[in-house]
Amino acid sequence: MARRLKDLKSVFAQWSSRVFSVELETGAPVYFGLQENRGGKAPLGFSELQQGHGKCYSLLVCSSDRIGREKFYWELKDKLLSDLPPGSDLTNMLSFLPDVKNSLIRGYFLKGNSDDSSLIERVLGHFEQHDPVLVCSYSEGEDNQQWTQHVWTNTESNLMGMTKEFYVVPTAAPTYHPSTLNMINSDVFYSLDEACDVLKKCGDIIPETTSVLRMLPSRANAGGKPDFPVVVIEGLDATGKTTLTESLRDTLGATLLRSPPQCLSPWRARFDQEPPLIRRAFYALGNYITAAQICQEGMKAPIIVDRFWHSTAAYAIATAVSGPVTDLPQDGSEVYRWPSDLLQPSLVVLLTLDPEERKRRLRDRGQTKTDEEQELDRNQLFRLRVEDAYRRISGPACVTVDASPSADLVLQQVLLLIRAKCHL
Numbered sequence: 001m002a003r004r005l006k007d008l009k010s011v012f013a014q015w016s017s018r019v020f021s022v023e024l025e026t027g028a029p030v031y032f033g034l035q036e037n038r039g040g041k042a043p044l045g046f047s048e049l050q051q052g053h054g055k056c057y058s059l060l061v062c063s064s065d066r067i068g069r070e071k072f073y074w075e076l077k078d079k080l081l082s083d084l085p086p087g088s089d090l091t092n093m094l095s096f097l098p099d100v101k102n103s104l105i106r107g108y109f110l111k112g113n114s115d116d117s118s119l120i121e122r123v124l125g126h127f128e129q130h131d132p133v134l135v136c137s138y139s140e141g142e143d144n145q146q147w148t149q150h151v152w153t154n155t156e157s158n159l160m161g162m163t164k165e166f167y168v169v170p171t172a173a174p175t176y177h178p179s180t181l182n183m184i185n186s187d188v189f190y191s192l193d194e195a196c197d198v199l200k201k202c203g204d205i206i207p208e209t210t211s212v213l214r215m216l217p218s219r220a221n222a223g224g225k226p227d228f229p230v231v232v233i234e235g236l237d238a239t240g241k242t243t244l245t246e247s248l249r250d251t252l253g254a255t256l257l258r259s260p261p262q263c264l265s266p267w268r269a270r271f272d273q274e275p276p277l278i279r280r281a282f283y284a285l286g287n288y289i290t291a292a293q294i295c296q297e298g299m300k301a302p303i304i305v306d307r308f309w310h311s312t313a314a315y316a317i318a319t320a321v322s323g324p325v326t327d328l329p330q331d332g333s334e335v336y337r338w339p340s341d342l343l344q345p346s347l348v349v350l351l352t353l354d355p356e357e358r359k360r361r362l363r364d365r366g367q368t369k370t371d372e373e374q375e376l377d378r379n380q381l382f383r384l385r386v387e388d389a390y391r392r393i394s395g396p397a398c399v400t401v402d403a404s405p406s407a408d409l410v411l412q413q414v415l416l417l418i419r420a421k422c423h424l
């Protein structure tokens with residue numbers, strides 16, 4: 001309880017400097033700020049959110065325990081939907097301090113319904129008392145223009161003695177998607193230590209983590225720089241990576257490796273169900289295990305790798321932001337830089353394919369897909385973000401190859417690149 005109070009106090013200390021964003025039905029965000037004095041109208045989109053539903057509510061997850069917070073947020077929507085009246089309308093909500101790293105907190109915005117308001121308030125009151133959330137209600141003034149935010153505080157947090165009523169006012173949209181503020185070492189990991197730190201803290205809730213961490217070779221055995229070239233093949237699913245990497249292996253007498261490595265297969269589905277923080281730490285660890293294998297095998301033969309860090313980072317960045325490609329962190333941003341402790345390949349090839357042809361290949365292959373792969377099909381913006389994120393990663397940057405010609409022509413094209421770049 002003491003920790004919860006401390007966490008709420010620390011978020012609340014800068015409450016009126018925070019920017020809030022709620023997703024409209026179109027997926028576009030409406031941003032708003034707060035002020036203590038009356039004046040000005042609520043932002044245009046705010047009334048659109050409410051659409052005659054009366055009072056609205058928000059829950060923001062506030063906790064300094066990273067793992068607990070991510071787990072709680074990941075499960076919160078289902079919990080809310082099972083407790084709230086049927087048909088309750090929840091949308092994603094964010095709050096952040098402009099330009100302040102790691103200031104982002106996530107939650108949900110709920111359109112009220114006057115018929116069910118007592119049930120809604122009972123349910124939200126229970127969350128407010130027992131869970132790491134800050135609950136607020138929003139009501140419209142008599143002039144139908146001014147909205148107030150009322151922060152709910154239970155008896156203990158009342159000790160804070162801080163203002164709890166604010167006016168909702170328009171504010172400028174941030175230049176980049178607010179998720180960018182929390183991306184480093186939460187969505188994308190830039191060192192083995194950071195990824196291991198998250199996984200070690202998961203031991204209590206995911207017992208399999210111990211076995212996963214055991215797969216990491218000791219640093220003494222991790223090896224140095226391989227003598228032979230290392231070529232990574234990247235691309236969305238069904239762009240032809242497996243087909244190409246197997247042909248490259250046979251043509252060059254190379255060793256074929258992949259990330260995540262085979263040794264992590266027993267636990268992959270388990271970690272795919274976890275919130276991004278944990279799931280991405282698992283894939284990050286996979287890259288370091290593959291890197292150790294590369295160092296070992298790369299002393300004997302050229303190495304071909306099916307997916308590596310580009311995939312881990314591009315999918316993570318594209319998932320963390322929503323909306324169009326312009327929402328991605330800007331080109332040159334630190335989020336696209338290669339981790340300094342991860343082996344750098346000699347060449348990274350990105351296979352690209354027209355979306356219709358990719359779908360056709362997926363259909364013909366007819367295998368089950370991960371949630372993210374299904375999202376690639378459904379959500380054109382997500383696909384564009386992943387492809388753009390791939391292209392923005394530097395150190396090494398990828399060389400794009402059109403994968404629409406026949407498998408043999410694609411192979412010849414990539415062999416030319418390898419010979420030019422890797423002197424093979």
Ligand SMILES: Nc1ncnc2c1ncn2[C@@H]1O[C@H](COP(=O)(O)OP(=O)(O)OP(=O)(O)O)[C@@H](O)[C@H]1O
Pocket residue numbers: 235236237238239240241242243244361362364365403404405406407408410
């Ligand atoms: N150049 C090509 N022309 C036509 N079909 C191709 C070509 N390359 C691969 N295919 C076919 O497309 C399908 C997907 O290819 P493949 O499995 O190699 O893709 P992938 O990128 O490894 O997919 P995933 O990432 O999902 O494992 C397969 O049925 C494969 O036979």
Ligand SMILES: Nc1ccn([C@@H]2O[C@H](COP(=O)(O)O)[C@@H](O)[C@H]2O)c(=O)n1
Pocket residue numbers: 237259260283286287307308309311312313315316370372373
């Ligand atoms: N190095 C990697 C490899 C994969 N991923 C994640 O896995 C999904 C695609 O994997 P396939 O085996 O189906 O090719 C994709 O959703 C990535 O999120 C990764 O993060 N890092």
